[in-house]
Amino acid sequence: MHYGIGPIGAGLVKYVLQKEGIKIVGAVDVDKNKVGKDLGELAVGKSIGVKITDDAKGLLRRAKPDIVLHSTGSYLREVKPQLFQIMDAGADLISTCEELSYPFLKHPDIAKELDRRARKKGVTILGTGVNPGFVMDTLAITATGVCQDVKKVSSFRIQDASVRRLPFQKKIGAGLTLDEFKRKVAEGTIRHVGFAESIAMIASALGWKLDQIEESVEPKIAEKPVASEHINVEAGQAAGVDQNAWGIMNGEKVITLNLQAYLGCPEPKELTIIDGNPPIELAIKGGVHGDIATSAVVVNCIPRVINAQPGLSTMKDLPVPSAWFGDSSQFIKKR
């Protein structure tokens, strides 16, 4: 069952429709413009005979989904009632809610409640996506697997926003004056959510006890005019965002995450650097396409979440991520 049919949710539907052995039993969205419409029409322009409803509770009871793909918001406090509603219906749950990817730091009480309820109901709950969920945390953690010593972990995500959706380009502040950019940062509307979660997950995997996590959000200022299909940026305006976060231990920045997403980025890439023994410098040339990868990570995790022990899980607790092809049933463990 799909819960939340925004751009990310629609992307999930699109990928699920390509997979064998998954039947979509229902879809929920509160948007009045979507309710009553066919889910397939909305996601891939082709009817699939599943009508979108705003009655989540009724649908959960009628459809009895094995697993719900949830994509309605970034903040745990806001989506919490929906998560409980899904768990109470006895369904496993994967959410793109960024704060759910590692909720133990910022929301330890909610994390405990979620874990307790999930165990009680015998379901597994996971927050994931491309980031948080993969490139700046799971991949960095995996890279440390070959290290005997780790002094520092750094992850850089350098993205060319020109090729992304208009909402993404707006979200990173492309085309704003520096004053407008500053105001939007203060309002909290320009900001990747998930850095604190990624840092806390890396620290937990390594057994590092951090003193604190610091974050900064700055504009990436255009040196010359630059444009996407949708937005023109003048020199001196913001071409996008340059966001940093640091995990600090004993007064030292031991984890550094840096996200640069802007129009006209010449050399997009993902870069993970482990200052350790051996040292590791791992790069993904061109970077990982965010929208495609988020759908991929979520749907690829379905068998792992169904197989997992009940409770609140994170990417570092599950078996290594992997794409899978053919009928889903071959990846589901028999009980």
Next chain:
Amino acid sequence: MHYGIGPIGAGLVKYVLQKEGIKIVGAVDVDKNKVGKDLGELAVGKSIGVKITDDAKGLLRRAKPDIVLHSTGSYLREVKPQLFQIMDAGADLISTCEELSYPFLKHPDIAKELDRRARKKGVTILGTGVNPGFVMDTLAITATGVCQDVKKVSSFRIQDASVRRLPFQKKIGAGLTLDEFKRKVAEGTIRHVGFAESIAMIASALGWKLDQIEESVEPKIAEKPVASEHINVEAGQAAGVDQNAWGIMNGEKVITLNLQAYLGCPEPKELTIIDGNPPIELAIKGGVHGDIATSAVVVNCIPRVINAQPGLSTMKDLPVPSAWFGDSSQFIKKR
């Protein structure tokens, strides 16, 4: 407990001695030159009060290890009695035996026996190392986690053998004439063991049913004289090995592994290429140091193996690999 104190086994001891919360309760080796010697003297040049014995059975009974790190051979048929001996003593087990990393393809019967015995004894058994175990299989599988489609998986390991141990340089045929090289390949002494296992593990993760696996071992011929600390190679001789393996599905090479290890390699690296959606080109600059990384992967997996369900496990079944620091007990799940 350490079982097998060759170069790899000694490396494991060296890293274990750096970790908190692990007590070495014994060591086994059949080499008469090692029996009776202090394990620490042999591994790090410093006594640790653990004498090496050749009586594995007696030691297992007396020392009652929680987990055994096993490193005596590459071939499953040869090490099988040792693995059963360890399991029968009720100990979890991590082995660097290459064929154990994914034994289901070449030794399905032994794999079944091992799994059955491990479950019966309530222990977990894992084969791992840097390769097979990480760079050409686990990392490639992990990279597909962000993909919606995968057409081909390729992994290249380009190594400069000049910086490695002499036995390694000999193993790859550095300094041999092409005739000598050919003879050693025919004898089976120049050959990385583990390609078939890595390919089978990748295919299994993806749900690909391969028709067959093909392998080739060729010399990397020196174009000009090249030397390491230990070996001089003349132009026209083998500077090392160029080994390929392919996983073939519907007549097409869908998985390609290529290992080049030779003296004078100008640009060592690990390279994983996923021909998919999105495409992924993941490189580790300079490569991963094999000896350090093998010890790291094995010892870093200890908590995961102790936490795992009983049975024969593989890297793709366990939670994502990770280094860990501080006392080991914080990573062990309470039952």
